[in-house]
Amino acid sequence: MTQTIDIDIRGQICPSCLLLALKELNHHGAAVRAGSIEIVVTTDDRQATATIPATAERMGFRTEVTRLDDGYRIRIFGAT
Amino acid sequence: MEQGYLLIIASSLAIGLTAGFVMHRADFCVTASFRDMFLFRNFFLIRQMVLLVVISMVLFETGRLANVISLYPFPLLGAPSLANAVGGFIFGIGMVLAGGCVVGSLYKMGSGSTASALAVAGMLGGSAAYAEIHPQWSAFAKSTVLLKDAITVPQWLGMSPSALLVPLAAGGGIWLVREFRAGRMSRPGFAKGHLAPWRAAVILALLGFASYVVIGMPMGITTSYSKLGAGIESLFAPAHVEHLAYFSLQPLNYTPPFFDHAIQGGPGPRLDAIAAIQYPLIFGIIGGAMVSALRLGEWRLQWRLPRRQLLSVLSGGLLLGLAARMAPSCNVWHLWGGVPILALQSLLFVAGLLPGTWVGARLLTRFVVR
Numbered sequence: 001m002t003q004t005i006d007i008d009i010r011g012q013i014c015p016s017c018l019l020l021a022l023k024e025l026n027h028h029g030a031a032v033r034a035g036s037i038e039i040v041v042t043t044d045d046r047q048a049t050a051t052i053p054a055t056a057e058r059m060g061f062r063t064e065v066t067r068l069d070d071g072y073r074i075r076i077f078g079a080t
Numbered sequence: 081m082e083q084g085y086l087l088i089i090a091s092s093l094a095i096g097l098t099a100g101f102v103m104h105r106a107d108f109c110v111t112a113s114f115r116d117m118f119l120f121r122n123f124f125l126i127r128q129m130v131l132l133v134v135i136s137m138v139l140f141e142t143g144r145l146a147n148v149i150s151l152y153p154f155p156l157l158g159a160p161s162l163a164n165a166v167g168g169f170i171f172g173i174g175m176v177l178a179g180g181c182v183v184g185s186l187y188k189m190g191s192g193s194t195a196s197a198l199a200v201a202g203m204l205g206g207s208a209a210y211a212e213i214h215p216q217w218s219a220f221a222k223s224t225v226l227l228k229d230a231i232t233v234p235q236w237l238g239m240s241p242s243a244l245l246v247p248l249a250a251g252g253g254i255w256l257v258r259e260f261r262a263g264r265m266s267r268p269g270f271a272k273g274h275l276a277p278w279r280a281a282v283i284l285a286l287l288g289f290a291s292y293v294v295i296g297m298p299m300g301i302t303t304s305y306s307k308l309g310a311g312i313e314s315l316f317a318p319a320h321v322e323h324l325a326y327f328s329l330q331p332l333n334y335t336p337p338f339f340d341h342a343i344q345g346g347p348g349p350r351l352d353a354i355a356a357i358q359y360p361l362i363f364g365i366i367g368g369a370m371v372s373a374l375r376l377g378e379w380r381l382q383w384r385l386p387r388r389q390l391l392s393v394l395s396g397g398l399l400l401g402l403a404a405r406m407a408p409s410c411n412v413w414h415l416w417g418g419v420p421i422l423a424l425q426s427l428l429f430v431a432g433l434l435p436g437t438w439v440g441a442r443l444l445t446r447f448v449v450r
Contacts, residue, residue, distance in 0.1 A: 012384075014111075015116070065270035072270070
């Protein structure tokens with residue numbers, strides 16, 4: 001069973017999204033990599049939809065971006 | 081109204097609308113380009129700024145040689161002084177704390193960000209507050225002038241602009257081609273209606289060139305922040321505003337390309353040449369970003385700003401407003417306008433901006449986003 005950590009960063013200033021996503025990744029990196037935790041970021045920052053996937057994928061994680069009614073959802077996960 | 085003014089107002093508005101639209105689609109943030117180098121060791125956006133500067137360098141110099149650009153160097157640039165670097169340093173801190181520079185905050189505000197609207201309010205306050213320290217600051221700027229008779233590096237070295245700009249642009253061009261080929265100039269964008277930042281850099285360089293050809297100067301907006309700030313202040317303390325020497329200055333006095341007489345403007349709350357040039361640009365950038373966000377169905381007001389961030393954007397905005405008057409002018413004016421012609425003031429501004437951004441990034445991670 002995969003546990004989900006939700007972080008809602010809508011309305012916050014740039015670059016809160018990437019900073020807070022990285023903070024969670026640093027805390028739970030091993031568990032995300034092993035597939036027991038995934039991090040889901042909800043944001044209205046368009047730039048984060050490019051910076052978070054680029055940074056997370058460089059660190060070896062996988063990402064998926066979906067559009068919501070009021071922003072974007074970026075899922076960061078590890079093993080399939 | 082005379083036709084020359086109509087041309088200035090219409091072209092400024094068109095340039096602003098296009099710039100706002102493009103910056104929103106590409107999220108073309110100058111603050112992020114500098115900040116992310118220090119914060120994340122990420123150089124993607126700063127490469128786009130280099131692209132913008134190199135293209136502007138080629139366009140401005142070609143325009144000068146072809147006599148399409150008549151005012152060279154452009155108005156409002158002056159002798160380099162330590163004040164430019166100090167202004168740039170404070171500007172760097174302010175833009176990181178505000179989450180965007182004076183132009184970036186406008187397009188973000190246009191797309192519905194209340195955080196950026198607060199930053200802009202801070203900038204108006206800071207720009208008006210500068211009038212209180214202007215006599216002392218202007219004395220400091222005068223006493224730290226580094227070169228009396230040179231505005232650009234070629235003037236300082238006694239060379240023709242082409243002798244320096246052609247090899248520099250060629251070197252920059254070769255480097256950029258290599259970056260493009262290595263795939264470092266683009267990255268996947270998942271936002272709806274995403275525009276690749278390199279395309280935005282090309283369009284913004286063309287807009288800067290259009291501004292230089294038609295208005296006689298590249299894009300600049302910060303004197304108008306003083307103007308708006310002074311206008312608001314005069315509603316509450318008209319006598320005080322009247323009394324401040326800074327608001328009666330007329331630093332802009334030039335004959336634009338399509339005029340047969342000189343026009344003047346300054347930071348006071350009058351409707352003058354500065355207002356004709358800059359107000360339409362400001363409202364254009366806000367409007368362009370708003371149109372872009374509305375068309376994507378992404379325009380909405382967000383109010384959920386944590387208290388630390390609220391204080392950060394307000395104080396960042398104040399610092400930006402103050403620094404933009406101390407420098408004088410903003411990063412867009414210096415980076416997209418002055419650096420491409422190697423204006424000494426602009427190079428000093430950028431030299432101050434870099435350590436300022438580093439300090440801002442440290443403050444941000446230590447006190448604001450934790």
